Amino acid sequence: MQELDRLFQSREASLESARRVWEGSGEFESVEAFIWPEGSLGDRFFSDFMMKEVERTPLLHSARLPGAGVIAAEPAQWSVATWALVRGVVFDGLSLEDRRVQALLDALAPVVTAELTLDGVRLPGLVRSNADVPEPSDDDGPLFVLGVMALVDATWAVVGDDSLQDVVDVLSPVLDDVHPDVSGRTIAEALVGAFAHHYRCEMPGDDELLQRVDVETGNALQHLVTTNTVAVNDVLRVGLAALAAIAELCRSESASVLPQHS
Numbered sequence: 001m002q003e004l005d006r007l008f009q010s011r012e013a014s015l016e017s018a019r020r021v022w023e024g025s026g027e028f029e030s031v032e033a034f035i036w037p038e039g040s041l042g043d044r045f046f047s048d049f050m051m052k053e054v055e056r057t058p059l060l061h062s063a064r065l066p067g068a069g070v071i072a073a074e075p076a077q078w079s080v081a082t083w084a085l086v087r088g089v090v091f092d093g094l095s096l097e098d099r100r101v102q103a104l105l106d107a108l109a110p111v112v113t114a115e116l117t118l119d120g121v122r123l124p125g126l127v128r129s130n131a132d133v134p135e136p137s138d139d140d141g142p143l144f145v146l147g148v149m150a151l152v153d154a155t156w157a158v159v160g161d162d163s164l165q166d167v168v169d170v171l172s173p174v175l176d177d178v179h180p181d182v183s184g185r186t187i188a189e190a191l192v193g194a195f196a197h198h199y200r201c202e203m204p205g206d207d208e209l210l211q212r213v214d215v216e217t218g219n220a221l222q223h224l225v226t227t228n229t230v231a232v233n234d235v236l237r238v239g240l241a242a243l244a245a246i247a248e249l250c251r252s253e254s255a256s257v258l259p260q261h262s
Contacts, residue, residue: 011076011139018076021066022058022084037253044157045250050150053083060088060100068107075140078111082145082236089240090247096237105236108142112232115141116225146239147194147221154246155195155220160256163203164192164210170257174249178241182229187220187242189213190229194220 036042057080071077081104088094094101139145159167168188175184193215195201201210215223221239224230230238249257 014076015079018074018080019056019058021070021077022063022080039255041157041160041250041252041254041257044160045154045247047153047157050153053149054087054091057083057087059092060084060094060098060104061092065100065103068103071104071107072110078108078142079140079145081108082142085236085240086146086150086243090244096240101240108236109233111141112143112236115143116222116232142236143219143221146236146243147219148198150243151191151220151239151246152195152198152218154243154250155191156199157250158246158257159192159195159199159201161203162256162258163205164196164201165205165208166258168192168209170259171246171249174245175242178245179230179234179238182224182238186229187224187238190215190220190223191242194218194223 034042034046036046063084066077071081085101085104088098088101089096096102158171168185171188171191172183172185175187178184178187189209190213192201193210193213194217196206196210196215197218201207217223217226221230221235224238225232225235
């Protein structure tokens with residue numbers, strides 16, 4: 001237990017040190033809070049975990065962004081950069097085409113490649129080309145932070161007490177604009193399939209859906225890459241767009257995404 005506590009404290013110190021690199025003329029501001037009814041979609045999505053990570057993340061519109069080399073070379077910077085993207089796109093309304101968003105996506109691109117190759121993913125053209133990128137850890141890689149820490153939590157908020165099939169039916173049109181060549185249903189099925197690796201899903205029809213979608217990993221973004229559904233260079237953009245769409249859906253006092261429960 002003491003060793004786990006020591007590792008946690010060491011990681012927190014590394015993250016705090018990494019955030020200070022971003023400060024410059026930037027600001028650390030609270031996200032505007034709204035008190036959602038207990039058990040509602042808003043309550044689940046804008047949870048203590050999500051808000052804690054977002055609120056200690058620098059504002060992209062005013063922070064001093066570290067250079068791409070600084071970000072790529074330091075694992076703690078990967079986590080800070082990924083949460084900065086989440087805050088900027090999902091909470092502060094920045095476009096995916098914003099130059100600061102694009103700069104961070106470009107800086108994280110070699111890290112995503114390293115993360116995939118470390119996990120044994122083999123795809124044509126997937127070669128770890130940047131020797132300056134350290135070996136990714138489970139906690140800091142952008143695919144893990146966005147695909148597991150953020151998107152699994154977001155999917156949990158959407159699922160609530162409903163069946164996965166019902167949730168997929170509601171999520172699919174919400175996610176249709178995430179990628180021009182990938183249907184919202186494909187992304188929704190990847191999300192719930194990955195979610196089921198982390199949570200027990202026992203509603204009627206859940207087993208049948210999970211057998212059909214056959215998601216072999218608890219990370220929807222990794223699944224979309226390994227099935228050649230989304231290109232490696234697009235996967236973080238897809239994750240951010242999906243998270244932003246889910247956040248909008250969850251700005252609700254309803255306990256369920258299903259219309260009859262609204």
